[in-house]
Amino acid sequence: MALNVTRRSETIEYAIRDLVVPAQKLEAKGKKIIKLNIGDPNRFDFDTPDFIKNAYAHALKNRRNYYEDSQGLKELREALVQREKKFNRVKLNADKIIITNGVSEALLFLFGALVEQGDNILIPGPSYPPYTSFVKYFGGNPIEYRCIESEGWQPDIDYLEKKITKRTKAIVIINPNNPTGAVYSKKTLQQIVDVAAAYNLPIISDEIYDQMNYKKHVSPCSLSKDAKFIQLNGISKVYLAPGWRIGYMALSNNFEELFDACIRQARIRLCANTPGQYAYLAALKGPTTHIKKTKRKLRKRRDYAHKRLNEIEGLSTAKPEGTFYIFPKIEHPKYARNDKKFVLDLLHKKYVLFVNGSGFGKKFGTGHFRGVFLPKVEILGEAFDRVEEFLKATK
Ligand SMILES: Cc1ncc(COP(=O)(O)O)c(C=O)c1O
Missing domain, CATH: 3.90.1150.10 (Aspartate Aminotransferase, domain 1)
Structure with a gap:
């Protein structure tokens, strides 16, 4: 049949x-x-560095095999606040972080919460494919904003601004970028943040490659006090543990409804990988050699x-x-x-x-x-x- x-x-x-x-x-x-x-x-x-593997093994051996809290291990959320303060000068709130099974799951929650039929999400062109697929999956339109190849694939700010309509719900920044390897200048990031603020749009900032940057990493979430942002990151790349499926989404303070919509989705999948969360905690607290x-x-x-x-x-x-x-x-x-x-x-x-x-x-x-x-x-x-x-x- x-x-x-x-x-x-x-x-x-x-x-x-x-x-x-x-x-x-x-x-x-x-x-x-x-x-x-x-x-x-x-x-x-x-x-994966041994000390991170050992933390995973230690969690398993010490019976950390239960369902962790749906929002994620509190110490891990607090360690993320510290890390972001130290490396990226971003002020996060541990109560507004949700630990996810990778950034990929965060995208599912985020677009599930944000996108109604016919809504637009601005994404870099070219872009990492799940942004396109998840937005479409929820009935939305991924709208590419041009990145200029001859300028090392920096976003074209005028183009981006022209693409904003009443149906635009958010602007995605992937920096450092997949697939181009571009690192956006601070000036460019500031311009995007300013455009987002002018139109009262949130920025979705994917920083999964933040410490795989051959320049200095600047987080767009650090560039404006009152910008609304959702920061995404995880253990996959910088900590060399892609198969463990651990990441997070951190929402800025002014996002009560969005947080609520995301945490309710997080509850129906129970929790993120528990031993992986202990390993991520060790990764954040350990050496960076x-x-x-x-x-x-x-x-x-x-x-x-x-x-x-x-x-x-x-x-x-x-x-x-x-x-x-x-x-x-x-x-x-x-x-x-x-x-x-x-x-x-x-x-x-x-x-x-x-x-x-x-x-x-x-x-x-x-x-x-x-x-x-x-x-x-x-x-x-x-x-x-x-x-x-x-x-x-x-x-
Ligand atoms: C830009 C970007 N975001 C997210 C991911 C996936 O992240 P995770 O392994 O945390 O789901 C990738 C993987 O290639 C990526 O390139």
């Missing part, structure tokens, strides 16, 4: 994982693929990827200032408007996997692809040699 599924569910797309299917088919035939598609440092030579080490490694790989990709005829790329992503432009005439074909042809001919730029937004992502520079330079070198050979052989 055919079962009708909702139209809502048909709107869900996730290019990053959708491309894994053809790659798996090749692997089943015995082909070895260089995967530069998924932003998971732990698939490469990065691992691993962060410096990770950045040092990534910076070297970033420099290599940026130089090497720019040397390939038919490609050009802006320099990422944060994250571990690079977002080159395809200038080769055969693929300049067909990035999905580029990614699929490269996969089938050279066994290197990227993600098509259009998967991050048709308007501003098309004609690009996203790669990660997480592997060692030797592996990156091999992958880029194959890309070069592939483009040379393409008429």
